[in-house]
Amino acid sequence: MTHRTLRTLLAAVLAALIALPAAFAQESEDELVVALSSDPTSLFMPRTSDRTASNAAWSLFDSLVWIDDAGEIVPALATDWTVSDDGTEYVFELRQDVVFHNGEPFDAASVIATWETGKDDSNDYADSYAAADLVEAIDDHTVRITTPEPNATFLTLMANDWAMVPPEYIAEVGLDAFAQDPVGTGPFRFVSRTAGDRIVMEANPDYWDEGLPKVDRLVYRVIPDASTRLAAIRTGDIDIANRLTADQVSVLEGEEDVEVISYLNDRVYYVAFKNIGAGVGTPLEDARVRQALNYGLDRFGINQAIFSGQANAAPGFIVEGNLGYDADLMEPFPYDPERARELLAEAGYPDGFEISMGCPADGYININEVCQAIASSLGGIGVDVEVDFQTTNAYWSEAQYAVTGPMYVDSWSSEFGEALPRLDGALTPGNYYTTWEDEKFASLIEEIESEVDREARAALYVEMHELMREDPPFIYLYQPVIFEAVDADLVGYQPRAAEEYFLRSVGFAD
Amino acid sequence: MLRFLVRRTGESLLLILGVLVLVFFMVRLTGDPVGLMLPKEAPPEQRAAFAAAMGLDRPLPVQFAEYMTGVFRGDLGDSLRQRRPTIEIIGERLPATLELALAALAFAMIVAVPLGLAGGMRPGSGLDLAARGVGLAGQTIPNFWLGMLLIVFFSVQLGWFPSFGRDGPASLVLPAVALGFAGMGQLVRLTRSAVLEVRKSDYIRTARAKGIRERVVSLRHVLPNVAIPIVSVIGIQFTYLLGGSVYIEVVFAWPGLGTLLETAIRDTDFPLVQSITIFLSLFAISIHLATDLVYGLIDPRLRLS
Numbered sequence: 001m002t003h004r005t006l007r008t009l010l011a012a013v014l015a016a017l018i019a020l021p022a023a024f025a026q027e028s029e030d031e032l033v034v035a036l037s038s039d040p041t042s043l044f045m046p047r048t049s050d051r052t053a054s055n056a057a058w059s060l061f062d063s064l065v066w067i068d069d070a071g072e073i074v075p076a077l078a079t080d081w082t083v084s085d086d087g088t089e090y091v092f093e094l095r096q097d098v099v100f101h102n103g104e105p106f107d108a109a110s111v112i113a114t115w116e117t118g119k120d121d122s123n124d125y126a127d128s129y130a131a132a133d134l135v136e137a138i139d140d141h142t143v144r145i146t147t148p149e150p151n152a153t154f155l156t157l158m159a160n161d162w163a164m165v166p167p168e169y170i171a172e173v174g175l176d177a178f179a180q181d182p183v184g185t186g187p188f189r190f191v192s193r194t195a196g197d198r199i200v201m202e203a204n205p206d207y208w209d210e211g212l213p214k215v216d217r218l219v220y221r222v223i224p225d226a227s228t229r230l231a232a233i234r235t236g237d238i239d240i241a242n243r244l245t246a247d248q249v250s251v252l253e254g255e256e257d258v259e260v261i262s263y264l265n266d267r268v269y270y271v272a273f274k275n276i277g278a279g280v281g282t283p284l285e286d287a288r289v290r291q292a293l294n295y296g297l298d299r300f301g302i303n304q305a306i307f308s309g310q311a312n313a314a315p316g317f318i319v320e321g322n323l324g325y326d327a328d329l330m331e332p333f334p335y336d337p338e339r340a341r342e343l344l345a346e347a348g349y350p351d352g353f354e355i356s357m358g359c360p361a362d363g364y365i366n367i368n369e370v371c372q373a374i375a376s377s378l379g380g381i382g383v384d385v386e387v388d389f390q391t392t393n394a395y396w397s398e399a400q401y402a403v404t405g406p407m408y409v410d411s412w413s414s415e416f417g418e419a420l421p422r423l424d425g426a427l428t429p430g431n432y433y434t435t436w437e438d439e440k441f442a443s444l445i446e447e448i449e450s451e452v453d454r455e456a457r458a459a460l461y462v463e464m465h466e467l468m469r470e471d472p473p474f475i476y477l478y479q480p481v482i483f484e485a486v487d488a489d490l491v492g493y494q495p496r497a498a499e500e501y502f503l504r505s506v507g508f509a510d
Numbered sequence: 511m512l513r514f515l516v517r518r519t520g521e522s523l524l525l526i527l528g529v530l531v532l533v534f535f536m537v538r539l540t541g542d543p544v545g546l547m548l549p550k551e552a553p554p555e556q557r558a559a560f561a562a563a564m565g566l567d568r569p570l571p572v573q574f575a576e577y578m579t580g581v582f583r584g585d586l587g588d589s590l591r592q593r594r595p596t597i598e599i600i601g602e603r604l605p606a607t608l609e610l611a612l613a614a615l616a617f618a619m620i621v622a623v624p625l626g627l628a629g630g631m632r633p634g635s636g637l638d639l640a641a642r643g644v645g646l647a648g649q650t651i652p653n654f655w656l657g658m659l660l661i662v663f664f665s666v667q668l669g670w671f672p673s674f675g676r677d678g679p680a681s682l683v684l685p686a687v688a689l690g691f692a693g694m695g696q697l698v699r700l701t702r703s704a705v706l707e708v709r710k711s712d713y714i715r716t717a718r719a720k721g722i723r724e725r726v727v728s729l730r731h732v733l734p735n736v737a738i739p740i741v742s743v744i745g746i747q748f749t750y751l752l753g754g755s756v757y758i759e760v761v762f763a764w765p766g767l768g769t770l771l772e773t774a775i776r777d778t779d780f781p782l783v784q785s786i787t788i789f790l791s792l793f794a795i796s797i798h799l800a801t802d803l804v805y806g807l808i809d810p811r812l813r814l815s
Contacts, residue, residue: 038773041591049591049777121559122593176593195602196765196773197676223674223763224772231661231673432554 030216032506034240035223035232039196044179045163046123051499056220059201059503060101061163061184064092064111065155069494071323071417073155077106077164077185077208087150087452094141098208100166101189108137113167115145117175128161150450152457156416187213187504196222207504214492214507230485233258239487242499245365246310249483261484266321266497267413268314268422269364271357271374271475272405274435279406282355287471288347294333294475296340296381302373303478306366314476316465317412317426318419321497323454324461332476340381352382358400358408363392365480371409374475401432407475408435415498419461420448427473436473514806522799529791533784534577538570564590577784586788587781589774596785600767606676607766610759611751613682614690618747622694623740626701630736631728633706641702648695654757657688661761674763685762689755693747700743704736711735738808745801749794 040053045061048054066076078092098106118129131154134146147154164185170178182190185208188201199220203213221238223229230248233241236257249260271293273284283289303311313332318325344352359371368389375385385407390400410433414422423445429437444464451457468474486493492505544561561567565576580587586596621644629641664684665673672681708714709732717727752767759768767786774782 122563196769224760227658228674228763231666234666235673237673
């Protein structure tokens with residue numbers, strides 16, 4: 001190669017390098033780009049197996065009712081509804097002149113089809129649809145839905161899961177094809193999807209809620225790595241980056257184009273006790289011992305040391321933002337090792353005892369450190385905790401739940417602003433994640449479940465909290481804080497405590 | 511040559527069989543898919559129905575027999591999460607991974623082979639120092655860390671390249687460099703030492719003694735003789751790049767098999783993990799076979815032994 005050709009070649013390479021950045025299109029202000037931390041398994045709502053997928057899918061669909069930012073149930077595709085006196089029959093008046101993205105009209109048949117396709121056993125969320133016994137049309141725009149028993153959260157459940165689907169289109173293409181090319185009545189319509197890469201949607205020009213959505217195009221980009229999401233929000237390639245850590249957002253300080261959002265996650269971390277299986281015959285059977293463990297754990301110190309103070313000490317299972325939560329009534333157990341030792345002595349364990357605690361290795365952020373800190377903190381009151389680290393795949397399986405313990409670390413999220421899913425999941429006998437079985441908890445949960453009146457339900461939650469405090473089935477640990485970063489010009493974005501967000505009202509400031 | 515071919519192909523087939531058996535059982539050692547697939551709230555009846563629908567309630571030998579017959583029919587099963595044939599899903603992601611692996615390999619070769627040759631031909635020179643430095647850096651810097659560094663510097667600070675995704679040629683540059691870096695390091699060291707070795711041989715001394723120009727010596731006499739180790743390492747590199755792209759794909763949100771595998775493992779999507787592993791193994795075995803055959807073509811001694 002002569003020097004001349006070498007020079008020409010170098011010049012060409014340099015020119016290409018300079019021209020390259022122009023090759024990737026800059027996003028326009030009418031386009032909203034949102035990062036997803038994983039590729040949605042499906043955009044068919046009953047098969048959206050995680051929050052990331054359901055968040056993306058909700059841009060395409062509507063339900064009959066909607067939960068507003070204050071947690072109230074408000075009309076969506078139903079303009080009005082009545083509930084029978086016994087709380088088992090709902091009659092919905094449907095909005096007229098609503099059409100699906102393919103032109104199919106929305107009517108009573110759509111509600112029936114939604115229920116029928118949703119309750120299929122093979123769906124991840126079949127349960128939500130099976131909560132109704134019967135869905136029938138009274139006329140084209142009126143439907144009656146019957147539940148087997150009064151269900152306090154039925155409307156919330158509908159708002160969360162029942163995404164209305166077009167019956168004719170589904171009958172024509174089948175569920176699998178529907179999931180590939182979904183059609184709803186939602187603020188955006190599906191344009192294309194590149195597996196593992198992006199989902200493109202455009203504004204639905206015929207959307208029934210006038211003035212919405214606020215942007216012309218919506219693009220979801222799959223970015224599994226949090227530090228890459230962080231880089232992408234800094235370069236302006238995306239407008240919303242969720243699931244970041246406190247450390248990560250700290251580098252955004254002083255960046256003018258990016259705003260950091262943080263909020264408490266509706267998830268409680270806890271150490272569960274067992275009064276079945278491995279828990280039988282252990283000191284844990286005595287309520288005083290379980291109280292002692294709650295007093296003897298320095299949850300504030302753990303938050304400070306492991307989460308730089310960016311987590312909330314959990315007062316119990318009913319936490320900030322939940323129905324019935326009252327900051328004055330519900331304070332976390334104070335750190336009081338003296339009181340803990342007294343209680344242990346009263347229970348007949350003045351020198352403490354040895355016990356094993358399961359821990360889902362790397363199952364949650366910093367969980368390994370948390371488990372070790374628990375063991376060290378409880379060591380201070382003479383309780384010798386042996387931490388049993390297990391891989392998460394093995395840990396969260398039915399077989400393992402039966403043998404782990406007698407104590408184990410876990411967490412439970414809740415949605416729609418009520419602690420019921422968390423209580424039900426962890427305390428109702430027969431659920432396979434329940435390892436503390438006690439009639440008084442179970443019956444109170446049942447009462448909450450069937451109490452349709454919100455006020456009365458709030459009072460029951462307070463009662464539940466007190467019960468879980470006197471006779472604690474868990475050591476309550478903490479509630480994490482979620483960090484996100486968004487384009488500073490973004491308006492109308494309001495993620496909720498269960499990491500749900502809706503993009504129909506999200507736009508850019510002029 | 512024919513015997514060599516038949517023997518190597520036979521060995522490869524045995525290897526494939528071993529991989530199939532290993533993959534099936536290893537995937538099942540890691541946990542119960544039903545508990546992980548369904549939400550925590552799912553009642554026992556739904557769990558049972560789900561297990562039945564997915565064939566997970568049958569005895570392990572039956573599942574294994576079905577799996578093996580499926581494999582021979584080219585049916586690797588459906589993804590538990592996406593409910594589509596895994597082959598179809600892999601097909602969608604394969605082009606992105608191949609593109610990235612080829613680009614990384616191209617990057618590694620373009621930098622490493624000339625640099626290794628130059629360094630080897632003039633030991634102790636500035637170029638040789640550079641070659642040794644690059645070799646060391648390539649082998650010691652972890653690729654995911656390099657990836658993050660490249661993003662921070664070239665995307666966030668300079669704004670030259672996109673920070674993630676697959677959006678045309680510009681988006682290929684950073685992941686290809688990050689992925690190809692380790693291979694480049696290995697290749698540059700190997701080329702350099704092969705050149706040093708060859709340069710000591712009698713025929714090079716003879717060529718020089720005949721008064722042949724140095725450039726002709728390197729291109730006609732040195733290069734062909736260092737080609738054999740280079741070709742074999744390139745073959746190994748390529749399979750490494752396919753499998754090793756998991757981190758890099760995740761760091762750059764590159765929609766290939768690596769991110770797919772990562773998601774499938776996280777979701778405990780057994781059939782998908784199984785299919786990707788089988789696919790990558792088949793690919794690796796084929797590449798090795800092809801490398802051996804090419805090897806045989808360029809070096810007659812191997813055919814005969």
